[in-house]
Amino acid sequence: MKEWSLAILVPTKKMTRLVSDAFRLPPGGMTETPHSAVIELEAAILGAEVIALLMQPDTDGAHFERFIALIRNYFHGKGGDTPTKGALNEAANIQKAYGEHLACLATGKALRKNSILVAMLAVYGQARELALTGDPDKDWRAMRQLLEDGACPRLKEIAQEVRNIRVLERGTQLRQALSQDWRDNGAYRNALAIIRQAFVQEHFSTNAKPETGVVVMNMHKAKGKQFDEVIIFEGWPIRLSEKAKRSSSTPSAGVPATPR
Numbered sequence: 502m503k504e505w506s507l508a509i510l511v512p513t514k515k516m517t518r519l520v521s522d523a524f525r526l527p528p529g530g531m532t533e534t535p536h537s538a539v540i541e542l543e544a545a546i547l548g549a550e551v552i553a554l555l556m557q558p559d560t561d562g563a564h565f566e567r568f569i570a571l572i573r574n575y576f577h578g579k580g581g582d583t584p585t586k587g588a589l590n591e592a593a594n595i596q597k598a599y600g601e602h603l604a605c606l607a608t609g610k611a612l613r614k615n616s617i618l619v620a621m622l623a624v625y626g627q628a629r630e631l632a633l634t635g636d637p638d639k640d641w642r643a644m645r646q647l648l649e650d651g652a653c654p655r656l657k658e659i660a661q662e663v664r665n666i667r668v669l670e671r672g673t674q675l676r677q678a679l680s681q682d683w684r685d686n687g688a689y690r691n692a693l694a695i696i697r698q699a700f701v702q703e704h705f706s707t708n709a710k711p712e713t714g715v716v717v718m719n720m721h722k723a724k725g726k727q728f729d730e731v732i733i734f735e736g737w738p739i740r741l742s743e744k745a746k747r748s749s750s751t752p753s754a755g756v757p758a759t760p761r
Contacts, residue, residue, distance in 0.1 A: 508728040509717045512735055514541060518665060520717045520734065525664075538665065539718035544579035545666045546700055548659040551575060552644050553696040555628045556689040568625060569599045575659060591655065595621075617655070624651035633689070637679035640689070675699040 511517050521538035551571045557564070576592040577584060598618040605612050612619060628647055633640045648660035678695045682688075689695075712726060720733075 504713045506712050506728040506730075507715050508712070508723060508726075508731045509536075509715065510720045510723050510731060510733050511717065512720060514719055516734075516736065517717055517719055521665065524715070524717070534715060536715035536717055537712075539716065539722050540665055541581060542666060543581045544575065544662040547571070547575040547578050548663040549666065549696055549700075550693060551656075551659050552641065552648070552663060553689075553692040555625075555644050555648075556633065556640060556692045558688045558690060559629075560690070565625065569595065572621075572655065572659070576655075579662070595655070620651070620653035621656060624648060624653045624656050627651065635680070635683040637676050637683075637689075674702075 509520060511520055517538055517540050521536065521540075524534040524536050527533060551568070554564070554568055554571055559565075573592045573595055576588045576595070580588055594617060598616050601616060602612055602618050602622075604610075612622075624647070628644060631644060631647060633643075645660045645663055648656040651657060675695065678699075679689060679692060682691050682695060712728065716728070723731075
């Protein structure tokens with residue numbers, strides 16, 4: 502069958518994600534639309550590293566330390582080359598809270614109840630107890646959902662960002678590598694390294710790969726690309742209530758109505 506391409510071009514990065522979410526989780530029980538979304542992937546890739554680490558066992562007692570480091574990396578790098586002040590402050594606050602946590606462990610004191618690490622530790626503990634099955638796709642989704650449903654807003658954000666990529670649909674090579682890791686070790690001992698390598702390979706392969714199927718992207722990113730068909734989508738229609746309609750059609754005080 503001849504490969505085909507249909508581009509859905511939208512005006513903003515935010516709209517790219519909204520349309521992609523609508524295709525992935527359509528309303529009314531409609532069938533999901535397979536597609537690819539061309540978005541800024543820094544946040545999603547850094548978030549994927551957090552989930553990959555959570556799937557790994559703790560082999561040397563430094564697992565939580567690495568976990569905190571990856572979350573800091575996420576906030577440092579999620580904005581690409583232009584991190585926001587808010588994101589940098591988040592990274593600094595997480596590091597400060599982690600330092601307080603280590604001090605409490607050393608002195609036997611309890612961590613402050615209002616520390617941002619309290620909810621993070623709770624979700625981390627749940628993640629460590631999650632029973633993995635050896636099915637990479639199933640385990641990845643379960644870990645991502647655990648973060649998304651948890652009480653930590655920072656981990657919830659990470660899980661939501663990771664939804665913007667479908668990491669185990671990037672080809673059977675990644676799925677096979679994780680499955681082999683499980684068979685060799687009885688665990689995903691090298692999940693983080695495997696995920697990182699997969700993104701490196703994807704980066705180089707996509708530069709030369711033509712777009713196929715349904716593709717959602719910002720109009721700016723469509724420059725120089727060719728598609729069989731193109732749809733320009735600028736947003737959903739705004740439906741006004743009857744009260745709003747009457748209000749908008751009523752002349753303002755002191756302004757005469759336009760004669761018909």
